[in-house]
Amino acid sequence: MRLFSFFLLLCILVLQENPAFARQQNFRQTPGSDTVEAGTPPIINVHSAILYDLTDDSVLFEQNADKRIQPASLTKVMSMFLALDAITDKRFRFDTPVTVSKKAASEGGSSMGIRAGERVPLGELLLGMAVSSGNDASYAVAELVGGSNQAFIAAMNAKARQLGMYSTHFCTPNGLPMQGQYTTARDMLILARAYLTKYPWALSFHNRRTLKHLNHISWNRNPLLSQYPGADGLKTGWVRASGYNMIFTAQRKKHRLLAVILGAPDALHRGVEACRMLDAGFLVCAQKEHSILEALEHLPFENYKIDLLKNAHDARARYGHVSSGKKKTRLKQNASVKNRKRHKTGEKVSNRRGPQRNKQRVQHKRRRGSAPS
Numbered sequence: 001m002r003l004f005s006f007f008l009l010l011c012i013l014v015l016q017e018n019p020a021f022a023r024q025q026n027f028r029q030t031p032g033s034d035t036v037e038a039g040t041p042p043i044i045n046v047h048s049a050i051l052y053d054l055t056d057d058s059v060l061f062e063q064n065a066d067k068r069i070q071p072a073s074l075t076k077v078m079s080m081f082l083a084l085d086a087i088t089d090k091r092f093r094f095d096t097p098v099t100v101s102k103k104a105a106s107e108g109g110s111s112m113g114i115r116a117g118e119r120v121p122l123g124e125l126l127l128g129m130a131v132s133s134g135n136d137a138s139y140a141v142a143e144l145v146g147g148s149n150q151a152f153i154a155a156m157n158a159k160a161r162q163l164g165m166y167s168t169h170f171c172t173p174n175g176l177p178m179q180g181q182y183t184t185a186r187d188m189l190i191l192a193r194a195y196l197t198k199y200p201w202a203l204s205f206h207n208r209r210t211l212k213h214l215n216h217i218s219w220n221r222n223p224l225l226s227q228y229p230g231a232d233g234l235k236t237g238w239v240r241a242s243g244y245n246m247i248f249t250a251q252r253k254k255h256r257l258l259a260v261i262l263g264a265p266d267a268l269h270r271g272v273e274a275c276r277m278l279d280a281g282f283l284v285c286a287q288k289e290h291s292i293l294e295a296l297e298h299l300p301f302e303n304y305k306i307d308l309l310k311n312a313h314d315a316r317a318r319y320g321h322v323s324s325g326k327k328k329t330r331l332k333q334n335a336s337v338k339n340r341k342r343h344k345t346g347e348k349v350s351n352r353r354g355p356q357r358n359k360q361r362v363q364h365k366r367r368r369g370s371a372p373s
Contacts, residue, residue, distance in 0.1 A: 001132045003157035005071050007070065013342055015195075023039045028168065034060070034061045034062075034292045034293045035061075035062050035063075036061075036062070036063035036064065037062050037223070039263070042063055042292060043063060044063055044261070044273045044276070044277065044296075045264070045265065045269050045273055045301070046063075046186065046243075046261045046262065046263050046264040046265075046269065046273055047061045047064060047067060047069060047071065047243065047262050047263025048061065048063055048064035048065055048066075048067045048184055048185040048260075048261075048262045048263060048282055049061070049064075049065070049185055049259065049260060049261050049262070049273070049277065050062040050063070050065040050185045050189050050259065050260050051194065051257065051258075051259040051277050051278075051280075051281050051292065052189055052257065052258045052259065053255060053256075053257060053281065053285060054193065054196070054249070054256040054257065054258045055254055055255045055256050055285075056255075056285075060257075060281050060284060060292050061277065061280070061281070061292035061293075062185070062186070063185075064095075064185070065184060065185045065186040065189075066167060066184050066185075066186055067184060067185070067262075068167060068182040068183070068184055068240040069182060069183065069184070069241075069242050069243075069245075069262045069263055070080050070175075070177055070181060070182060070183075070239055070240040071168070071170075071175055071181065071182070071183040071188065071242070071245065072175045072177075072236065072237030072238050072242050072245050073110065073133045073135075073174065073175040073235060073236065073237035073238070073245075073373060074175065074183070074188055074235055074236075074237045074245050074246075074260075075134065075138075075156075075170060075172065075173070075174060075175035075237070075245055076129045076130070076138050076173075076175060076235060076237075077188075077191055077192060077195055077234065077235050077247065078156050078159065078170065078191055079129065079141060079142060079152075079156065079162065079173045079174065080126055080129055080130065080141075080195075080202065080205070081127060081159065081191070081194075081195050081198075081199075082145055082146075082152070082155055082156060082159060083122070083141050083145050084126075084198075084199050084202060084229060086145045087122070089116070091145075092122055092144070092145070092253045093122070094121065094122055094123030094126075095121050095122070095123065096121065096122045096144075097119040097120070097121060097122075098119065098120050098121070098122055098125055098140050098141070098144045098174050099117065099118075099119050100115060100116055100117065100118045100119075100120060100136070100140050101116065101139075101140065101143060102116040103139065103143075103149075103243065104116075104136050104137075104139040104140040104143060105118075105136055106136075107135040107136045107138075107139045107174065107176070108135065108176070109134065109135045109174075109373075110132060110133040110134060110135055110178060110218075110306070110373045111132065111133075111134055111136050111216070112125070112128030112129075112132040112136055112137040112211070112213055112216065112218065113134075113136075113213045113214055113215070113216025113218070114128070114132030114134070114137060114140065114213065114304075115214070120137075120140070120213075122141065122144065124142070124213070125137040125140055125141050126205055127205055127208065127211055128211065128213065128218075129141065129174075129205075130205035130206045130208070130220075130235070131205070131208050131209070131210070131211040131218060131219070131220050132211055132213075132218035132219075133235075134174075134218075135174040135175075135176055138174035138175075139173055139174060139175050141173070142173035142174075142197065149173060153170055153171065153172065153173060155170060156170040156173065157170055160187070160191070163190055163191060163194050164190055165183070165187040165190050165191060166187070166190075167182070167183065167184045167186070167187050167217075168183040168184065168187040168188075169181060169182055169183075173237065174325060175237055176239070177239045177240070177241050180238060180348055183262075184262075185260040185261070185262050186260075186364050188247055188260045188262070189247075189258065189259075192234060192247045192249070192258055192260070193258060196233075196234075196258070203232050203233045203249075204235070206220075206222075206232070206233035206235060207225055207231075207232040207233055208220065209225050209226065209311045209314060209315075210311065210314055210315040210318055210319070211315075212315075212318075212319045213370055217315050217316070217319045218315070219311040219312045219314070219315040220236075220311050221236040221267075221311070221373045222234075222235070222236050222246065222248065222273065222311075223267070223270075223271040223306050223307070223308050223310065223311070224248055224250070224271065224278075225311065226310065226311075226314075227306060227307065227310060228274075228275055228278065229248060229250070229252065230250040230251045230252045231248065231249070231250040231252070231278070232249065232250065233247075233248065233249050234247040234248055234249050234258075235247050236270070236373060237373065238373050241267060242263055243262075243263040243264055243267070244261075244263070244264040244265070244266060244267055244270040245261060245262045245263065245264070245270075246258075246260070246261050246264075246270050246274060247259070247260050248260075248261075248274050248278070249283075250278050251369065255285045257278055257281045257282065257285075258276050259274065259281070260280065261273060261274055261277075268306065271306040271308065272304040272306060273301075275304050275306070276296060276301065276304065277292075277296075277367045279295070279299050280292045280295035280296050280299060281295075288331045
């Protein structure tokens with residue numbers, strides 16, 4: 001009898017290591033839900049996507065949801081998850097001062113603007129991760145919570161396995177590209193669902209649209225905030241290896257939808273396709289459409305207008321120009337789609353370095369694909 005029990009336990013453990021079992025265990029398919037199989041023309045113009053009804057615990061739509069891709073700054077959701085766990089366990093507080101290391105301050109790509117030797121409250125660093133997509137802030141949090149960057153990354157991967165994210169491996173705490181780092185739309189949905197289920201109030205970090213730290217002004221790259229009714233999170237990301245990624249959520253009446261897009265060709269497609277998915281989802285939830293596919297047929301891309309720079313303009317209106325000459329943000333009122341795409345990578349003009357030297361520095365960073373946002 002004991003031998004049988006041990007064998008049964010062993011079978012369960014083996015099954016739990018199976019990604020297919022994890023998918024069945026984590027999500028329920030709604031009768032009539034739509035799946036776009038690999039090899040068929042995409043319905044949503046992105047590499048992969050998944051749409052989930054958090055209220056009814058069911059998947060409404062998926063497209064190549066198990067295709068592996070670089071997570072970019074969506075990685076920061078896992079980093080914030082671990083930080084909030086540490087605060088919940090009373091290891092730290094939101095007002096715990098964090099001394100910024102030289103390594104953290106020198107992280108490339110999207111930045112909160114923290115400086116080496118500066119002491120910043122943990123809660124403010126979490127805001128920097130959510131709003132500014134600060135790679136510097138994320139590294140500083142990793143060093144505090146994990147004791148070291150490598151120990152924190154090990155904890156990230158342990159948490160991923162605990163949650164059932166069997167097609168994800170993290171190599172950095174902030175999403176900067178590295179060989180061997182990957183995820184899937186389904187795994188990012190598993191992460192986001194667990195994160196919001198345990199910490200629903202964490203949306204207060206993610207729905208803030210602007211942030212100023214010292215003389216550094218930054219803004220949230222999520223275009224749905226203030227432009228899509230009910231949208232209040234969650235996280236965007238970009239690296240050259242992945243394209244434009246986003247975890248996003250919105251609530252209308254009793255239904256909260258949660259979705260993931262990975263590998264959009266540009267920021268405009270990321271934003272518009274997110275709106276189309278949410279619109280289709282709410283129509284199905286309201287029983288005004290039978291399926292997501294049918295709803296999407298009635299929601300053409302060209303009917304959507306999104307101002308990709310709205311949060312940036314709001315940041316300028318709120319904080320004005322940087323007066324110290326350290327960093328200044330360059331905006332154009334009539335930005336073309338090409339200019340909007342360039343702006344999304346976080347280009348900055350520094351008066352200290354001079355525009356030409358700064359241009360060379362930014363181009364060097366972009367060649368490495370190292371500015372997730």
